[in-house]
Amino acid sequence: MSTFALDQIQAQIPQALVERYVDRTGDAWGVVAREHIVAVAKLLKERLGFNLFISMDAVDRLHLEGPEQDPRFEVLYFLRNLERNELTRLKVRVNEGEDIPSIIKVFLGAEWGERFVWDFYGVAFAGGINKRILMYEEFVGHPLRKDYPLRGRQHLIPERPIKDIFRGPGTNGVQD
Amino acid sequence: MAAAGDEYDPTPSDDELEAHLQTRNMVVNLGPSHPATHGTVRLRIELDGENIVKMDTEVGFLHRGFQKSCENVTWTQVLPYTDRLDYVAALHNNFGYLTAVESLMGVDIPERAKYIRVIGAELHRISSHLTTAGALSLELGGFGAFLFAIEARELITDRITELTGARLTTSYGRIGGLNRDVPDGWNEKVLKTLLKVEELAGEVDTLLSRNRIFTDRTKGTGVITKEAALDFGFTGPCLRACGVNYDVRKANPYWVYDKLDFEVAIGHNGDNFDRYYMRVIEIRESIKMIRQAIAQMPQGPVMVDDWRIALPPKENVYNSIEGVISHFKLVMEGVPVPAGEVYSATESANGELGWYLKSDGSGRPYKVHVRAPGYQILAGLAHMCEGKMLADLIPTFDTINMIGGEVEQ
Numbered sequence: 335m336s337t338f339a340l341d342q343i344q345a346q347i348p349q350a351l352v353e354r355y356v357d358r359t360g361d362a363w364g365v366v367a368r369e370h371i372v373a374v375a376k377l378l379k380e381r382l383g384f385n386l387f388i389s390m391d392a393v394d395r396l397h398l399e400g401p402e403q404d405p406r407f408e409v410l411y412f413l414r415n416l417e418r419n420e421l422t423r424l425k426v427r428v429n430e431g432e433d434i435p436s437i438i439k440v441f442l443g444a445e446w447g448e449r450f451v452w453d454f455y456g457v458a459f460a461g462g463i464n465k466r467i468l469m470y471e472e473f474v475g476h477p478l479r480k481d482y483p484l485r486g487r488q489h490l491i492p493e494r495p496i497k498d499i500f501r502g503p504g505t506n507g508v509q510d
Numbered sequence: 511m512a513a514a515g516d517e518y519d520p521t522p523s524d525d526e527l528e529a530h531l532q533t534r535n536m537v538v539n540l541g542p543s544h545p546a547t548h549g550t551v552r553l554r555i556e557l558d559g560e561n562i563v564k565m566d567t568e569v570g571f572l573h574r575g576f577q578k579s580c581e582n583v584t585w586t587q588v589l590p591y592t593d594r595l596d597y598v599a600a601l602h603n604n605f606g607y608l609t610a611v612e613s614l615m616g617v618d619i620p621e622r623a624k625y626i627r628v629i630g631a632e633l634h635r636i637s638s639h640l641t642t643a644g645a646l647s648l649e650l651g652g653f654g655a656f657l658f659a660i661e662a663r664e665l666i667t668d669r670i671t672e673l674t675g676a677r678l679t680t681s682y683g684r685i686g687g688l689n690r691d692v693p694d695g696w697n698e699k700v701l702k703t704l705l706k707v708e709e710l711a712g713e714v715d716t717l718l719s720r721n722r723i724f725t726d727r728t729k730g731t732g733v734i735t736k737e738a739a740l741d742f743g744f745t746g747p748c749l750r751a752c753g754v755n756y757d758v759r760k761a762n763p764y765w766v767y768d769k770l771d772f773e774v775a776i777g778h779n780g781d782n783f784d785r786y787y788m789r790v791i792e793i794r795e796s797i798k799m800i801r802q803a804i805a806q807m808p809q810g811p812v813m814v815d816d817w818r819i820a821l822p823p824k825e826n827v828y829n830s831i832e833g834v835i836s837h838f839k840l841v842m843e844g845v846p847v848p849a850g851e852v853y854s855a856t857e858s859a860n861g862e863l864g865w866y867l868k869s870d871g872s873g874r875p876y877k878v879h880v881r882a883p884g885y886q887i888l889a890g891l892a893h894m895c896e897g898k899m900l901a902d903l904i905p906t907f908d909t910i911n912m913i914g915g916e917v918e919q
Contacts, residue, residue, distance in 0.1 A: 357852065442741040443890070
């Protein structure tokens with residue numbers, strides 16, 4: 335498997351790449367320091383041609399063994415270069431309460447990815463849109479965390495007041 | 511524009527005829543339950559006259575905790591949940607998930623199983639594309655093409671039912687191959703079905719592709735540039751309509767796609783018509799592929815011969831201690847997937863269907879991330895519609911083929 339992207343990151347922003355390893359199927363993974371993720375995403379997109387945004391997600395490592403538990407969250411970034419036919423697999427590791435700089439200025443598609451991570455894991459993105467996407471705003475907690483119960487039930491929520499619909503004859507643009 | 515000294519021009523300018531009334535933007539809610547949002551998605555649209563000023567896409571009405579459910583069952587038990595992702599083409603999800611697990615385990619499945627997976631996946635690709643084309647036509651007022659498309663889809667669904675035992679929620683295939691071989695005479699029946707499907711898909715193409723009303727509504731509407739499409743993470747027919755040659759089947763061939771002769775359809779305008787036409791061409795290519803796969807399909811087993819992965823035959827379970835132990839361990843503990851992680855992708859009807867799987871070796875998935883192609887495409891819908899007419903929203907929403915199940919997981 336090609337490691338072009340990780341080699342280039344290591345050569346051009348050496349302090350960004352904290353760790354790199356090869357998984358059991360032979361694919362290369364890179365762990366990026368959280369303060370450098372925007373610079374790395376920019377480098378990958380603008381200079382190295384990794385311009386297809388694939389997806390984002392996170393892993394809660396609470397139930398893993400020993401040293402793998404810390405930091406608790408691992409946010410995954412997948413980017414693809416179509417000319418080289420290569421997929422970059424990046425990770426950013428953060429603890430509870432730490433935020434990650436948002437890459438939505440670099441990749442438009444990252445908005446929904448970041449909102450998903452915020453919604454389900456509670457990892458916030460500095461400069462991003464930290465708004466729930468699949469769950470509803472009134473939901474308490476982050477359901478894909480390992481300490482969220484499988485059958486966690488929450489109270490019914492009252493119907494929201496409708497502010498964005500107005501009825502009847504016009505009020506000359508004045509919305510109550 | 512009249513210059514000084516020109517004769518008097520009685521034609522009034524647009525500005526003179528403009529009624530300078532006090533107006534305001536109007537908010538329209540499309541969905542979550544609306545015949546044109548075949549899925550449950552709410553679009554909050556701010557309108558200035560007929561132009562969309564701002565659009566918010568609100569998803570999650572069909573969220574059912576797919577990932578959380580998967581983390582609490584064995585690797586094989588995840589399979590029925592994957593049916594419900596892209597419910598129009600369930601076999602893509604089944605086989606995509608199984609391929610990801612197999613690559614994490616390092617298992618190579620028998621040749622015959624690979625061919626059957628190709629045939630199943632391509633049948634469902636045809637069925638999904640026919641549904642997209644049919645629904646698009648229906649919502650633009652053409653009921654006839656919809657009926658032809660659905661008639662062809664019904665024939666394919668019948669073949670899928672014979673193969674898997676279910677119309678939509680197939681749950682077909684197991685880790686290490688397939689749970690059963692094709693029924694007797696099924697291949698010949700598929701070939702005959704394809705003749706009919708080819709004819710019906712041809713009718714749909716003839717009714718729509720050169721139809722003035724249809725092309726007026728689709729050509730030049732819902733345009734997205736190549737750069738924006740890549741940025742949002744478009745894949746599949748929607749990306750190829752922008753002129754990007756990317757198909758997982760060609761780029762990273764899996765199963766036996768490298769042994770089949772097929773073309774990848776590439777468009778260049780990135781509008782609704784190109785996205786529709788990619789599907790018309792892909793239907794033809796899929797039919798071609800199924801014919802080749804049936805001709806090349808070898809005889810042999812469809813499941814790996816390893817009792818740690820495949821259930822032993824019943825006579826071994828009842829008559830030998832090894833069989834009983836293997837059966838018991840498989841049913842109670844599940845397939846042993848070693849600790850590790852993998853990202854694996856296959857081409858589903860809507861694009862790259864990626865799976866990130868993480869195992870801690872406990873017999874249950876630690877994490878199942880599904881990269882649903884529709885999720886990234888729906889994220890780009892607002893970008894495609896803002897500043898355009900409200901009426902163009904409907905064909906755009908149709909050609910991106912948003913499937914609630916996979917987007918909202």
